[in-house]
Amino acid sequence: MRNIALIKSGDLEPGEVTKVEVDGLPAIAVYNLDGEFFATDDLCTHGDASMAEGFIDDNDIVCPFHGGTFDIRTGEANGSPCLHNLKAYRVLVEDGIVMIRLDE
């Protein structure tokens, strides 16, 4: 098990999403939903789009290419044309640092 630091919690406003590149992993999208942080893979499972360029609509991220949606909290594909879930990560915030925990 290891933790990977992504961003400082103060650097991402509520309702915003940003893309973080991590060595050895696909790019990760980090979200701030009303002060709670979430992370998923950044690349859409449908088209070649970055979730960090998408629109946050309540608890969903709307893909910027084709309008498909995923639940930010679980990565679940819940709006067409997206059918396959995004990988969602376990997120921890410690000392103002947003991290994901990998089970490996």
Next chain:
Amino acid sequence: MSGFVIVGAGQAGACAASTMRKVGYSGKITLIGEEPDIPYERPPLSKGVLMGTESPESSSIFDRDFYREKNIDLLTSTSVQAIDVDHQRVDMGSAGSLSYSKLLISTGLRARKLDVPGGDLGGVYYLRSTVDTSVLSEALQQKGHLVVIGGGYLGLEVASSARKMGWKVTVLARGDRLLSKLPSREISGFVHDLHSRNGVEVRFNAGIKALNGNGYVKSVTLEDGEVVPADAVFVGVGGIPNIEIGVEAGLEIEGGIRVNQYGETNVPNIYAAGDVTSHYNPWARQYLQPESWQVAQNQSEIVARNMCGERVSYEEVPWFWTDQFGCNIQTTGLPLDSDDAYYRGEAGSESFTAFYFRKSQLVGAVAFNAGMDIRIAQKLIEKGIQVDPHEVSDTATNLRSLLKR
């Protein structure tokens, strides 16, 4: 036992059937399609599936098991010949007939054929179905010069795919600009630039006089007499709604099958959804025939709910996308006849958005690689939120914050 019958098993038909189950309808649902495939999405057919980077199966809307699990009778390779309105039955020829309590027509469009001498030569391709895509994809395995007739969305997407597959491509546009549905010549010019940068030659005001060849197309003669050599020709000159069974049944037609915002036709218990419709949109205050994924998906869902006893109006702000040469272009609203564009980001650069106003009201937007701007513009328009042109074009403005007004 009668139940719901859906004629046309494309995006709209499949989405309607799934919605009926989602909202708890437990009666019989029969989904009838002419094609051999289970329902699939069409957008990938001119892109990933054509280039062979996506499998045809990946565009299926649901897998085959879905229809079994949801108890939806899916009849493929079956065509409906006629509707007997008085007895509420559909006639499927040798496949028999079925009675319905409510009927949904979602027969979509077919490709408009090029009506010129030589139009039926070999080497002339159209694209509407998975079969069309596999035939064209096979033909594009060799290399040569592809002449694309039509400067609309489909023609340009095929031009992009063929170019990536190593073909020399010439687009013959009938008018004086590409994508004439876009709000201005200027924005069409950026699409032209994209194609020029990627080696596509575009000829404007290119009316077609004839296709020439002995069994197989060798060249295209333009109305001005010029002859353009071709190893293959792709025709993308629009779609024709499949209204025939509706016409015979006495449905009102206005281009497509005319329906109100609830999807009702003028005949009781007959509804229509998707590309086959000309539907009243209360937001737009006019009938629309948008030929878009958005309508096939979302209008059909609303109409299905209405068939199940709800009363929901379909009044989405139009939204459309296309992918060409790795560039995602989206439009929203009805920005025709608007004033000058206000650009957010540098116009013509890799990523920018044009906002269109009419009488200082935001009426539409077009974005190149800036889908989030479009989503926000669509919501601003839908909610009628007042925004200032200089404010939206200033990249220092957080567009999302405007939605909170």
